[in-house]
Structure formats: structure tokens, C-alpha cells
Amino acid sequence: MTTLVAVAMTLASAPVDASSSFRPFWQPLPVWNYWYLLLVPLCLGVSIVYKSIKCHRMRQVPKEAAVIFGMILAGMTFAAVVLLVLVRVMEKAR
Amino acid sequence: MPPPPLVALVGWLVPGAGYVMIGQRARGAVVGITILLIFVAGLLIGGVRVIDSSYIESVQQRQEREHTEADAQRDARRMNRAYVPPNPIARTLQKPWFIGQALAGPVAIAANVVATRWGGENGAPFSHARVYEIGVLYTAVAGMLNLMAIIDSAYRASNEGDR
Numbered sequence: 001m002t003t004l005v006a007v008a009m010t011l012a013s014a015p016v017d018a019s020s021s022f023r024p025f026w027q028p029l030p031v032w033n034y035w036y037l038l039l040v041p042l043c044l045g046v047s048i049v050y051k052s053i054k055c056h057r058m059r060q061v062p063k064e065a066a067v068i069f070g071m072i073l074a075g076m077t078f079a080a081v082v083l084l085v086l087v088r089v090m091e092k093a094r
Numbered sequence: 095m096p097p098p099p100l101v102a103l104v105g106w107l108v109p110g111a112g113y114v115m116i117g118q119r120a121r122g123a124v125v126g127i128t129i130l131l132i133f134v135a136g137l138l139i140g141g142v143r144v145i146d147s148s149y150i151e152s153v154q155q156r157q158e159r160e161h162t163e164a165d166a167q168r169d170a171r172r173m174n175r176a177y178v179p180p181n182p183i184a185r186t187l188q189k190p191w192f193i194g195q196a197l198a199g200p201v202a203i204a205a206n207v208v209a210t211r212w213g214g215e216n217g218a219p220f221s222h223a224r225v226y227e228i229g230v231l232y233t234a235v236a237g238m239l240n241l242m243a244i245i246d247s248a249y250r251a252s253n254e255g256d257r
Contacts, residue, residue: 026212028141028221028229035224038139042232045132049125049239053246058120 043072098248105244106199109236112247125243133198133236140229141221142209145202147192148185152210152217191230197237197244 022030031038047069051061096115105112110126113119136144151159163180170177186193195202210217221229 025137025142026218028225029139031139032223032225035228038228038232041135042132042228042235045128045135046235046239048128049243052121052124052128053242058124061124 039076040073043076044069047072095251095254098251101251102244102248105247106197106240109199109240110243112244112251116247116251118247118250122247125239129198129236129240129243130201132239133201133233136229136232136234136236137205139232140226141218142205142212143218143220144226144229144233145192145195145206145209146189146220147196147206148189150203150206150210153215154217155210191234194234194237195230197241198233199240202233202237 044065047065048061051065051068052058055061055064101112101115104115108126109129110122110124113122113125167177192202192206208218212218220226
């Protein structure tokens with residue numbers, strides 16, 4: 001929940017080009033510098049649908065979806081950190 | 095229990111409706127609403143033009159394609175070879191993301207029609223870079239999730255609502 005609030009606040013504070021008013025669905029969302037945060041709601045949606053299909057009873061879905069959502073986020077963060085370290089090491093080696 | 099092919103068809107027409115047909119309303123509502131929210135979020139993030147197929151074209155796209163085909167015909171005639179029109183499968187695979195997007199149901203086809211008609215001959219403008227990619231990703235993932243839901247609801251229909 002805290003993550004979602006953080007994402008919403010970041011998106012709300014994203015810079016908007018004042019010269020042209022944003023037209024939803026016509027123009028892309030002006031979040032050029034925060035695109036990676038858009039993966040978070042997608043992961044949440046995937047977790048909910050996946051667990052709704054997988055779970056025997058719908059009562060289990062919120063807890064199971066929250067667990068898998070956390071696991072996906074943790075996995076993606078871990079992969080990002082590993083790749084960042086790898087890039088830094090390769091930059092130093094050159 | 096309705097026949098599985100009918101459940102699959104209804105599940106494609108309206109995401110989650112396959113589950114409703116077999117009596118699992120809560121599952122159908124959660125799956126359907128979430129898939130549609132992901133799809134609409136994709137359109138909002140990248141603009142409606144993230145839905146782009148080889149078969150639903152704006153006037154400008156059709157003119158460009160006809161021009162390219164006319165060039166290919168002229169070249170074939172000059173080299174005394176038979177002109178082979180583009181293979182439908184190859185043409186579909188030119189824009190493979192639409193296969194995933196179309197699995198979200200007629201809403202994807204409707205969005206593509208709107209994208210090509212909205213705003214005149216060129217249709218709605220294309221977005222670029224990461225925002226476009228994320229928009230395409232959202233809409234295609236929504237379609238792939240709906241495919242999972244279609245298969246599962248049809249399987250449950252064949253097993254009296256159980257897995």
C-alpha cells in the first residue's frame with residue numbers, strides 16, 4: 001500500500017509540459033523520467049489476475065496476491081541492483 | 095454447465111465473463127475488472143495508438159502500403175518475375191504485439207479502429223520511447239492474462255466448475 005501511495009505521489013508530481021495541455025488517450029502520459037515506476041501497477045495487476053485464476057477459493061486471493069506481488073518487486077529490484085553493479089564494474093574495467 | 099467453447103468465446107468477448115457463465119461471479123468480476131483496468135491503463139500511458147495492427151490502417155498508412163506494394167510490383171515486372179503479394183501471416187507478424195493485444199477482446203479492435211480514425215487521415219499520433227513501450231506492454235499483458243482466464247474458465251466448464 002505504501003508503495004502504491006509513493007507511486008501515485010511521484011506520478012502526480014511528474015513534470016507536465018505547460019505549453020500543451022495533456023489530452024488523455026491522445027497523448028502519452030507525461031512521465032518520461034518515471035517510466036520504471038509504471039511497472040509496479042502492472043505487477044500488481046498480474047499478481048491479482050494470476051492468483052484469482054490459481055487459488056481454489058477467492059478468499060485466499062488478497063493474501064496470496066500480496067505475497068507474489070512482493071516477490072515480483074523484490075526479484076525485479078534484485079535484478080536491477082545486480083545489473084547496476086555489473087555495469088559499474090564493467091565501466092571501471094574499461 | 096455451458097459448453098467449454100462457448101465459455102471461451104464469451105470470455106474473449108468480455109474479459110471475466112467466462113467465469114460468470116459457469117457461476118463463479120466473484121472470480122469473473124475480479125479477473126475481468128483487473129484485465130480491463132490494465133488494458134485502459136496501457137492506453138492512458140502510451141496513448142490510444144499503442145494498439146497498432148497490420149490490417150486496421152489509417153488513410154496515410156494505407157497509402158504508404160499501397161505505394162510500397164506498387165513499387166514491388168514494378169520491380170518484379172522489370173525483372174520478369176511474378177509478383178507475390180504479402181503473405182497474410184508475414185503481414186500479421188510485422189506487428190506481433192497486436193496478437194497479444196487482440197486477446198483482450200473486441201475492446202482492442204475497437205481501440206485500434208478509434209486510433210486510426212481519430213484526428214483525421216493520420217489517425218491519433220504515435221508515442222515514442224519508453225512510454226510507448228510500457229503502453230504496448232500493458233495492453234499486450236492484459237491480452238495474455240485474458241488468454242489464461244479463457245483457458246482456465248473453459249477447463250473449469252469441462253470439469254463442472256472445478257480445476
